[in-house]
Amino acid sequence: MNLAQKTNQPQGCIIPEGWVILKITNDEENPFYKVFSSWDEPFQDKWRLSSGADLCELVENEKAYIWPQSSGSVYWLPKGAQGNCTLSNSQKLEEFLRLDGVESVELNSGLISQDKEELQ
Incomplete structure (x- = not known):
């Protein structure tokens, strides 16, 4: 059974209450x-920063984005939770966003398609 077939069963996945995607670039x-x-x-x-992955690994269903990371962890990202962070976690997020080459991006079908096209 592949990941796309498992998307309705988040067992073993990391399921945050809120999440933000960080795009990290360097020269x-x-x-x-x-x-x-x-x-x-x-x-x-509580907050956590994933190990990272390409967007081409991401699978979307009607409820969530399912995204395996380079460490082997799999994130189940509820669509309605994008951008939601507690006040103290928002402050931590702002620390990351002040770093050079780090920005937040909204995850949507257009961004996913664009990333997959760029990798081809």
Whole structure:
């Protein structure tokens, strides 16, 4: 069974409450993308930055984007949670966005198609 067939079963996937895609570029390589994930925990908010992957690895269904990362982790990114972060996690995200070559991008079907065309 391939990943596209498993998209309705998020078992074993990392499922954030909120997420933002970071596009990272430098002068020598093609851009790559990471997931900044956010969770609202009872006593302390939690965040995580993925290892990164090309957008061509991403699978989309009606509920979420499913995205295997270079580390082997698989992210299940609910479509309605894009851009949602707690206040403290938003501050951490802003720290990343102040770094050279880092920007946030909105994940949508057009961006995915564009990235796949550029890789061909």
